[in-house]
């Protein structure tokens with residue numbers, strides 16, 4: 001398979017972990033006979049410094065031509081006091097909008113030997129493995145421009161959704177459940193909000209098209225509670241933009257570190273932008289200690305959702321699991337009796353595992 005991938009390293013540790021993604025994809029390409037061609041562009045603070053804007057036209061054009069986009073992270077203290085149109089995060093919102101990336105998928109899985117790293121009890125987190133499907137281009141963050149009236153003492157934000165916007169994300173939720181354990185939890189606030197009432201109607205209508213999926217409706221306040229008291233009850237959660245933003249950050253505590261969480265943002269044509277959930281981590285940037293796993297798992301999502309290379313995606317996920325099971329960990333993960341490694345060494349371990357797996361010469365000593 002031949003694919004053209006745009007890399008947007010961004011800022012801080014984004015520039016470091018994007019190398020890990022590239023190394024892993026080189027190994028996959030060589031071992032499984034694919035050809036991945038890479039093109040790098042600026043976004044965020046780096047783009048502000050070089051082009052005077054967080055999202056240059058050249059970056060947008062390149063992303064539109066690509067088969068998929070991998071993004072590191074944007075932001076940093078250097079640009080914190082910039083006016084809002086010159087903030088690095090504008091680049092991120094802009095590229096999501098430009099590519100119409102309406103579906104954000106965040107898998108969240110508790111790795112066996114990292115359970116103790118979660119602030120929740122190990123017995124609560126054990127076995128949790130869920131996917132949050134969040135609507136990304138509608139709702140409160142994209143309503144008619146917010147207003148301040150009465151000398152700034154009265155504010156209006158607008159939450160708007162069309163039936164079509166709800167239908168397409170609900171379909172994504174059902175399809176994701178079909179590919180997993182067949183359980184879909186639709187999260188809304190239908191006891192109060194009109195937008196949620198329409199959301200619930202759409203889910204009920206769509207049910208007939210997916211008879212193999214079990215559906216339940218949960219109010220967002222109850223969902224927030226259940227996520228940290230009984231996370232294993234969830235398979236796929238589908239929800240609107242604001243609720244998804246909050247719930248997915250809440251669910252991230254299940255894994256013990258932001259450095260473990262990948263994400264995929266997709267449009268109608270299957271073109272996707274793949275990025276770690278974490279930010280640019282200015283406190284550790286340039287030290288070679290960032291955990292590359294979230295970025296590497298994002299490449300697995302790219303192979304799965306944009307290129308339909310399920311086997312290769314699984315190879316990457318198995319490689320990560322095996323390296324962690326062997327006790328290797330970066331500084332953000334406290335692992336008793338493990339071995340502390342940096343970004344490059346963690347990446348090499350994962351790459352070596354991928355190579356040795358395919359060559360069927362997987363004896364422990366050859367890669368650890």
Ligand SMILES: NC(=O)c1ccc[n+]([C@@H]2O[C@H](COP(=O)([O-])OP(=O)(O)OC[C@H]3O[C@@H](n4cnc5c(N)ncnc54)[C@H](O)[C@@H]3O)[C@@H](O)[C@H]2O)c1
Pocket residue numbers: 013072073074075076077089092258259260275276277278279280281282283284289290291292294330332
């Ligand atoms: N998608 C994005 O690009 C994105 C997301 C969130 C924040 N940001 C931006 O990033 C900057 C820093 O934000 P923040 O500090 O709130 O969040 P952050 O995710 O960058 O860091 C939070 C904490 O987690 C640690 N951490 C994060 N990723 C790690 C990794 N891979 N390995 C090891 N440790 C890791 C950091 O060292 C820090 O202590 C800000 O400018 C913010 O706007 C960008």
